[in-house]
Amino acid sequence: MSALTVQRVTKTFGDFTAVSDIDLTVAEDEVLCLLGPSGCGKTTTLRMIAGLESVSQGQILFGGEEVSAKPAQHRNVAMAFQFYALYPDLTVGENLIFPLAAEGLSKAETQERLDGIADTLHLDSVLQRRPHELSEGEKQRVAVGRCIIRRPNAFLFDEPLSRLDVALREDMRGSIRRILATLNRPTVIVTHDQLEAMTMGDRIAVMRDGRIEQVGTPQDVFDHPANTFVAGFIGTPQMSLLDGRCLDAGETQVTVGTDQMRWTLPASRFADMPRTGEAATVGFRPRAASLTPGGLALGGCRLVLSEHMGAEKLLHFDWHGQAVRVLTQDDAPQIDEICTVYLGDAAPHVFDNNGIRLRMKGDRQ
Amino acid sequence: MTSDMHLPPAFTTQRSARGILQWLNAPERRGPLLVAPAILTLFLVNILPLLWSFGLSFFNYRANRQAAPRFDGLDNYGDLLTDDRVWERFVTTGMIVAGSVGLQLIIGFGLALLFAKKFPLRRILLMLVLTPMMLSFVSVGIFFKLFYDPSLGLLSWIVGQFTGEPFAILATPAGAISAIVIADAWMWSPFVMLLVLAGLVSVPDYLYEAAHVDRASGWRRFRTITLPYVKGLILLALLFRTIETFKTFDLVYLITAGGPGSATETVAVYAYRLGFQNFRTSEASALAYLILFVVIVLTSLYLYLVNRRDAEAAS
Amino acid sequence: MTFRKHNEGGWGQTLVSGAIGLIYFAPVFWMVLTAFKTRQDALAIPPKLFFTPTLENFRAVFFDTTSSGELVATDAWLYFVNSAFIAGASVLLALILGTLAAYAFSRYPLRGNDTYLFIILTTRMLPPIVVIIPIFLLFRLTGLSGTYIGIILLYTSFNLPFSIWMMKSFFDDLDREVEDSARMDGSSDWAVFRRIVLPQVAAGLAATMVFALILTWNEFIFALLLTGTESRTVPVALASTVGGSVGVEWGKLSAMITLFLIPVVIVTFVLQNQLLRGVTFGTIRR
Numbered sequence: 005m006s007a008l009t010v011q012r013v014t015k016t017f018g019d020f021t022a023v024s025d026i027d028l029t030v031a032e033d034e035v036l037c038l039l040g041p042s043g044c045g046k047t048t049t050l051r052m053i054a055g056l057e058s059v060s061q062g063q064i065l066f067g068g069e070e071v072s073a074k075p076a077q078h079r080n081v082a083m084a085f086q087f088y089a090l091y092p093d094l095t096v097g098e099n100l101i102f103p104l105a106a107e108g109l110s111k112a113e114t115q116e117r118l119d120g121i122a123d124t125l126h127l128d129s130v131l132q133r134r135p136h137e138l139s140e141g142e143k144q145r146v147a148v149g150r151c152i153i154r155r156p157n158a159f160l161f162d163e164p165l166s167r168l169d170v171a172l173r174e175d176m177r178g179s180i181r182r183i184l185a186t187l188n189r190p191t192v193i194v195t196h197d198q199l200e201a202m203t204m205g206d207r208i209a210v211m212r213d214g215r216i217e218q219v220g221t222p223q224d225v226f227d228h229p230a231n232t233f234v235a236g237f238i239g240t241p242q243m244s245l246l247d248g249r250c251l252d253a254g255e256t257q258v259t260v261g262t263d264q265m266r267w268t269l270p271a272s273r274f275a276d277m278p279r280t281g282e283a284a285t286v287g288f289r290p291r292a293a294s295l296t297p298g299g300l301a302l303g304g305c306r307l308v309l310s311e312h313m314g315a316e317k318l319l320h321f322d323w324h325g326q327a328v329r330v331l332t333q334d335d336a337p338q339i340d341e342i343c344t345v346y347l348g349d350a351a352p353h354v355f356d357n358n359g360i361r362l363r364m365k366g367d368r369q
Numbered sequence: 370m371t372s373d374m375h376l377p378p379a380f381t382t383q384r385s386a387r388g389i390l391q392w393l394n395a396p397e398r399r400g401p402l403l404v405a406p407a408i409l410t411l412f413l414v415n416i417l418p419l420l421w422s423f424g425l426s427f428f429n430y431r432a433n434r435q436a437a438p439r440f441d442g443l444d445n446y447g448d449l450l451t452d453d454r455v456w457e458r459f460v461t462t463g464m465i466v467a468g469s470v471g472l473q474l475i476i477g478f479g480l481a482l483l484f485a486k487k488f489p490l491r492r493i494l495l496m497l498v499l500t501p502m503m504l505s506f507v508s509v510g511i512f513f514k515l516f517y518d519p520s521l522g523l524l525s526w527i528v529g530q531f532t533g534e535p536f537a538i539l540a541t542p543a544g545a546i547s548a549i550v551i552a553d554a555w556m557w558s559p560f561v562m563l564l565v566l567a568g569l570v571s572v573p574d575y576l577y578e579a580a581h582v583d584r585a586s587g588w589r590r591f592r593t594i595t596l597p598y599v600k601g602l603i604l605l606a607l608l609f610r611t612i613e614t615f616k617t618f619d620l621v622y623l624i625t626a627g628g629p630g631s632a633t634e635t636v637a638v639y640a641y642r643l644g645f646q647n648f649r650t651s652e653a654s655a656l657a658y659l660i661l662f663v664v665i666v667l668t669s670l671y672l673y674l675v676n677r678r679d680a681e682a683a684s
Numbered sequence: 685m686t687f688r689k690h691n692e693g694g695w696g697q698t699l700v701s702g703a704i705g706l707i708y709f710a711p712v713f714w715m716v717l718t719a720f721k722t723r724q725d726a727l728a729i730p731p732k733l734f735f736t737p738t739l740e741n742f743r744a745v746f747f748d749t750t751s752s753g754e755l756v757a758t759d760a761w762l763y764f765v766n767s768a769f770i771a772g773a774s775v776l777l778a779l780i781l782g783t784l785a786a787y788a789f790s791r792y793p794l795r796g797n798d799t800y801l802f803i804i805l806t807t808r809m810l811p812p813i814v815v816i817i818p819i820f821l822l823f824r825l826t827g828l829s830g831t832y833i834g835i836i837l838l839y840t841s842f843n844l845p846f847s848i849w850m851m852k853s854f855f856d857d858l859d860r861e862v863e864d865s866a867r868m869d870g871s872s873d874w875a876v877f878r879r880i881v882l883p884q885v886a887a888g889l890a891a892t893m894v895f896a897l898i899l900t901w902n903e904f905i906f907a908l909l910l911t912g913t914e915s916r917t918v919p920v921a922l923a924s925t926v927g928g929s930v931g932v933e934w935g936k937l938s939a940m941i942t943l944f945l946i947p948v949v950i951v952t953f954v955l956q957n958q959l960l961r962g963v964t965f966g967t968i969r970r
Binding site: 399400401402403404406407408410411414415416417418419421422425432480483484486487488489490491492494495496497498499500501502503504505506507508509510511512513514515516520521523526555560563564567602605609612615616618619622623637640641644645650653654657658660661664665668672675 | 692693694695697698700701702704705706708709710711712714715718726727728729730731781782784785787788789791792793794797800802803804805806807809810811812813814815816817818819820821822824837838840841844845848873898901902903904905909919922923926934937938941944945948949951952953956959960963964967968
Binding site: 051054055056075076077079080081082083085086087088089090091092093102103105106107150154 | 859861862864865866867868869870871872873880883884
């Protein structure tokens with residue numbers, strides 16, 4: 005088996021560029037999650053891999069073989085659709101074995117595969133039913149089943165869990181992850197839910213406006229967001245991003261700050277140095293901040309809103325017109341109270357005037 | 370690399386029959402291929418004859434004469450547009466359209482309000498009201514001919530009970546026009562009802578519930594909730610019926626045959642007479658194109674409204 | 685205290701609607717009653733609402749009695765068979781061509797499609813009088829006048845725009861992911877159409893077919909000018925019997941109309957939920 009490669013692919017619809025010059029490689033035993041807000045081009049990318057959408061420029065390769073010109077029928081790719089796309093006039097059993105017709109399997113083999121799938125996905129009791137008689141969760145399992153009954157070149161999932169309720173979603177997330185681990189085929193999952201991407205993907209590709217912003221392991225993307233968009237998009241609660249400028253990039257120290265605040269970091273930690281006088285953005289995760297004195301202090305934060313999130317509280321502060329979020333287990337101050345937020349000794353993320361992350365020494369790249 | 374992969378194999382390799390089949394079977398030709406038979410049929414049976422008669426409308430052709438037709442330019446159109454009889458026919462048609470469509474809107478709206486609620490036997494009763502528009506013009510024409518018959522018609526008998534005199538509605542010009550209007554309105558009010566009803570049932574219940582909670586009066590509920598939902602559909606019904614009624618031929622032909630005199634002769638009936646009784650084929654063609662012009666203007670308006678409605682529904 | 689929702693009426697509503705419905709239906713009802721009346725009852729003044737029904741009129745439609753008392757089949761058989769055959773054949777043809785075209789219009793959006801769809805609709809919106817003059821000339825030229833082929837071809841072309849617009853509206857309603865999915869599962873486009881798409885629009889096909897059947901069954905003006913004695917349809921036969929009000933055999937005529945109506949009424953009932961889509965060419969789907 006072989007990897008799936010997307011090479012410099014662009015897709016335009018008339019004047020609109022849906023996907024712009026993207027590169028992706030998915031290894032044969034790897035699950036890649038395409039993550040992004042709606043309209044970012046992730047589904048279009050998936051459909052181009054599937055052969056349901058033509059490629060305007062660039063190439064798609066399965067194990068080195070170029071397939072860009074082949075229609076979906078001839079690509080041998082399995083796909084589970086967002087709205088399941090179950091054949092309404094076929095029973096669940098017929099739906100599941102539908103793709104096998106093209107593989108020319110014997111009756112016995114077909115039956116064997118069907119039994120296997122029905123068993124894995126607990127569909128034995130509904131094989132005779134028609135799609136409209138199924139619950140949402142069952143429909144979803146049939147869609148997955150119809151996908152994994154094959155031995156295709158690649159598996160594609162379009163928002164596989166978006167229509168399930170929360171409990172079922174968690175359950176299926178685990179099941180799909182387990183099943184995917186046994187398949188050994190390049191797999192691409194499209195999702196707008198970062199939790200799904202984090203838990204199901206070996207790697208994540210974050211997309212925005214038809215471009216790939218960053219590709220990396222879930223940990224990598226979370227720890228070293230490549231730019232302010234990824235930083236703000238990945239992680240809940242959202243990272244606080246404070247706009248300022250680089251006041252001084254010296255030999256030993258780098259000072260970043262605003263009129264109200266200065267941040268001093270040892271220059272030795274920077275792999276990429278910021279330039280003095282240019283705009284810079286500093287980011288830190290709400291979990292890294294606290295009201296307990298220690299480390300750098302942001303004085304004059306006015307509490308705007310306090311949200312209970314079970315064991316913790318998310319405090320929203322207004323700091324000279326910029327939003328600062330703090331996740332804490334302590335008691336919340338009064339609304340409109342002026343507090344000081346401390347950043348402890350956690351290193352902040354620093355982004356340059358284009359919003360690109362300044363690499364630190366020790367970053368995994 | 371990407372540019373030559375779209376070239377049909379038939380042109381790059383060999384021009385065999387198989388190659389041509391493959392060329393035809395290419396995905397980008399599938400749409401046109403499937404549409405072609407239908408378009409071809411329409412072109413041969415509808416559009417080609419139309420072009421022919423459009424050509425004829427500039428000659429002085431008569432279908433019952435052998436003489437070679439002479440090119441007359443715009444004479445036919447000029448004659449028709451300056452002919453008082455033609456304008457009279459347009460006025461007659463306009464009166465029937467205005468009367469009938471107006472009546473359809475009133476009756477149709479009333480019926481729709483009546484059937485917008487759920488009640489026992491609704492489906493069956495709705496049937497009774499919906500059936501007329503599915504009937505043939507011939508059936509309806511004959512029903513009403515019987516209905517209007519001065520000696521044994523139900524209408525004449527009922528009116529006779531009050532006036533004590535025999536009542537022949539078809540004998541006077543005004544009576545005959547109302548007779549046509551009544552028959553047409555009877556047949557097509559269900560159409561208006563169907564559209565208005567669709568609008569009424571599309572109003573989400575929660576809007577009415579919200580209005581009740583907000584203590585809106587019945588009239589305000591109607592003005593602010595009901596009307597916006599049915600406005601577009603009423604407009605469509607109005608236009609669709611105007612287009613259709615403008616073409617009225619069958620009912621007039623069957624009930625009054627254009628009489629008394631030419632009081633109920635619509636443009637369509639007049640064109641028919643010109644073409645098939647007087648055999649002034651070219652003139653009839655020209656008149657037909659004048660009718661077509663009006664209908665196309667109305668049709669474009671109709672499609673424009675449909676598209677706008679779709680766009681609204683999508684947003 | 686009970687609450688009644690704004691959209692629910694009780695039996696009172698049934699009573700009101702029932703009365704209005706019956707008044708509305710009266711012209712049809714009267715014709716059907718007349719079909720069961722003897723000649724004396726039919727001509728009675730004041731009109732009779734209660735009478736002893738007879739099937740005599742229905743017999744008279746189909747059988748004449750000769751002077752020797754023998755029953756002879758009338759031309760009415762021919763007219764009904766003609767109507768059914770001509771409508772059936774033309775609708776079948778239009779449905780096949782129309783469904784393929786509609787699928788293409790729905791699934792392969794190309795530049796100019798809207799223009800084609802507009803032209804197609806316009807041909808149906810044409811006033812019959814505009815079309816009939818050239819068609820008459822064309823049929824005279826090609827010898828198609830009075831033949832089955834001629835009228836069937838003509839009706840096919842009339843049913844085509846309707847079939848295309850209706851079927852397109854049904855295709856547009858389908859979930860395309862299902863077809864994409866079948867394609868990914870290795871089905872050819874033709875197999876996708878036959879095995880996945882067609883079964884889903886079966887109800888739409890039936891509705892379109894029945895609607896077109898009614899439109900054709902009812903058509904009058906073209907049949908009047910373009911059918912001959914052999915290919916004459918029921919509407920033409922009906923119209924020819926009401927030339928003047930004197931001497932019209934109302935009982936027999938009503939019987940024939942009643943028979944002519946039955947299929948239409950049944951179909952209207954069955955189609956109730958598709959009526960709106962049908963009468964608006966599929967442009968409004970509810």
